[in-house]
Amino acid sequence: MVDLTGARWRTSTRSSSNGGDCVEVADNLPGRVLVRDSKHRDEATLAFTPAAWRSFVREVAARPS
Template sequence: MELTDALTDAPMGVLTGARWRTATRSSNNGGDCVEVADNLPGRVLVRDSKDRDGGTLSFAPAAWRAFVGQAQAVPQL
């Protein structure tokens, strides 16, 4: 799968080297789960575990850490 930057349409590289893992807060009940690949240099990839061939989001590592930090700060319902 070839990823291109949505703003510049520049290629961002092939994702075949991505090692995907299920998010630690995901459950096995077929619910809303994401998979994360953080082994590629300079980016963290996120995709829907129910649609692995669908879209993939790419974040700078610092932006991903900020997002996760904010998500962890929100009280659980």
Template sequence: MPDLTNARWRKSTRSGSNGGDCVEVADNLPGVVAVRDSKDPHGPALTFAPAAWATFVQATATIR
């Protein structure tokens, strides 16, 4: 598991503002993109290679 101590988390632009289901992303770390549930900031985080994350974002950007 990569060290996420210095991760700078930001809320996804696709998350709502109603305090419900929110996703936070940290993409400031070298070689890894981390994703977590904003309601559980001390809980687990998923990590992805930057290229894999970019492919996921691109693929889901067309789904509405």
């Protein structure tokens, strides 16, 4: 289980502005980046290493809209 104490969540810049499909990211904890669904904050949280997260973001950014 991942300790979420101290996580500072922010809404992804790629999330929709209508309050629907929002992803929140916390990248202030040492050695991990956390991702969760803003509609289900108490459910599953994904944890990535910073390197894996950078790779994911790079791949998403390279895809056409």
